[in-house]
Amino acid sequence: MTDQTKSPERDLGTGTRLVAAGRRPEWTGQVVNPPVWRASTHLYENMAALAEGPRRNEDGRFFYGRRGAPTQWALADALTAMEPGAAGTVLYPSGVAAIAGVLLTLLRPGDVLLMTDNAYDPSRAMGRGLLADMGIETRYFDPLDLPVYEAAFCERTRAVLLEAPGSLTMDMCDVPALARIARNHGAMSVLDNTWAGPTDFAALHLGIDVVLMALTKHVGGHSDLMMGSASAGAELYQRLRERAQNLGQVVSPDDAALALRGLRTLSLRLERETASALQIAQWLAEQSQVGRVLCPMLPGAPGYDLWKRDFTGGCGLFSFVLRGGTAARRNRFIDALSLFGIGYSWGGFESLATPVDPASLRSVMAWPPAGMAPEDRYGVRLSIGLEDPEDLIADIAQALQAMESP
Ligand SMILES: Cc1ncc(COP(=O)(O)O)c(C=O)c1O
Numbered sequence: 001m002t003d004q005t006k007s008p009e010r011d012l013g014t015g016t017r018l019v020a021a022g023r024r025p026e027w028t029g030q031v032v033n034p035p036v037w038r039a040s041t042h043l044y045e046n047m048a049a050l051a052e053g054p055r056r057n058e059d060g061r062f063f064y065g066r067r068g069a070p071t072q073w074a075l076a077d078a079l080t081a082m083e084p085g086a087a088g089t090v091l092y093p094s095g096v097a098a099i100a101g102v103l104l105t106l107l108r109p110g111d112v113l114l115m116t117d118n119a120y121d122p123s124r125a126m127g128r129g130l131l132a133d134m135g136i137e138t139r140y141f142d143p144l145d146l147p148v149y150e151a152a153f154c155e156r157t158r159a160v161l162l163e164a165p166g167s168l169t170m171d172m173c174d175v176p177a178l179a180r181i182a183r184n185h186g187a188m189s190v191l192d193n194t195w196a197g198p199t200d201f202a203a204l205h206l207g208i209d210v211v212l213m214a215l216t217k218h219v220g221g222h223s224d225l226m227m228g229s230a231s232a233g234a235e236l237y238q239r240l241r242e243r244a245q246n247l248g249q250v251v252s253p254d255d256a257a258l259a260l261r262g263l264r265t266l267s268l269r270l271e272r273e274t275a276s277a278l279q280i281a282q283w284l285a286e287q288s289q290v291g292r293v294l295c296p297m298l299p300g301a302p303g304y305d306l307w308k309r310d311f312t313g314g315c316g317l318f319s320f321v322l323r324g325g326t327a328a329r330r331n332r333f334i335d336a337l338s339l340f341g342i343g344y345s346w347g348g349f350e351s352l353a354t355p356v357d358p359a360s361l362r363s364v365m366a367w368p369p370a371g372m373a374p375e376d377r378y379g380v381r382l383s384i385g386l387e388d389p390e391d392l393i394a395d396i397a398q399a400l401q402a403m404e405s406p
Helices: 014-020 047-055 070-082 095-106 121-133 146-151 175-184 234-246 253-264 266-285 304-310 327-336 389-402
Strands: 088-092 112-116 137-141 157-163 188-192 210-214 228-232 290-294 317-322 352-356 379-383
Touching: 014 070, 014 253, 014 266, 070 088, 070 228, 070 253, 088 095, 088 234, 095 121, 095 157, 095 188, 095 210, 095 228, 095 234, 112 121, 121 137, 146 175, 157 175, 175 188, 228 234, 253 266, 266 290, 266 317, 266 389, 317 327, 327 352, 327 379, 327 389
Parallel strands: 112 137, 112 157, 157 188, 188 210
Antiparallel strands: 088 228, 210 228, 290 317, 317 379, 352 379
């Protein structure tokens, strides 16, 4: 996270920029944080000002609560400041809303969307539902197979949706190469960068056209808010903003204030989570009951070289598969954990565990993948939080033992 060389726009360190981002004096006044502006109505001085309100649709100008107030503007401004190459950031009420907002901006009836096969399942559901209903076709590709991916482009391909690493199976792809190929074919690339975030993967700088995040995860960081964001260069940002306004997208000022609070400690939390995750992943790799650890940050694991080349850090989210056994045995393992919550989401201060069964969520990537024993198909995804890693390892060790006694 301290490596400044991968983003030439970074003069100040990540922590310093996280502290300063979005804290414009005109929004904070005499206090450190922008106050929570709860507002639907903005009052105008007079009739002339009222008439001017809707005409001047600019960032940072009052109009009506749906276009936000300083609390939401400060968050958007902070995220833009953290994203090298971004001209602006649009906020959405969830990560899924951000994915939908971006795709509904870029795609028209008749277009083809190429979606990475290991996309977050609700992104795939969007392809089958919302996009299909609009006459937009979604085709899936294996992000690790560049020649087949390149051959998939046609004159109707308008956009590509990527994730790095992919959901559940944590496959790391070559984002700059995938983005370059998309651009060469006249298509726009979108990256769901929730895993690394702007502090650890400079998506726009590395060739992506629109970068989005579920702020629900690391930026919020405390499992108490839902929000999403999309950042882009000037032209695409204006299009995203206009479409979000058409769709009536707005986030609450209270949630924006919580997300800003989370943002200030983002790099600290990510550093701690990453170090703990690595320690736990390393330990898991040595256990006889573990078939494979799916963590691109782990030296020697699949995707490690790409992660090392393009990322300056990571986070606490990774998966592993058990050696042999049944789904019931894997479920016994998860049930036996006492320091890990069982629940969806990730990136909070607390550790979570969920089952990984991707076979029914893939169209072109095999599960288990080549080189992995077919019986090693039952996986677990861990979101490592801020607990002491030694305690988490002890908890996993007792759960591995407990799973063997039905
Ligand atoms: C990779 C990824 N993107 C997007 C989302 C969606 O975020 P939200 O739950 O805020 O809609 C998630 C949620 O788990 C996710 O894992």
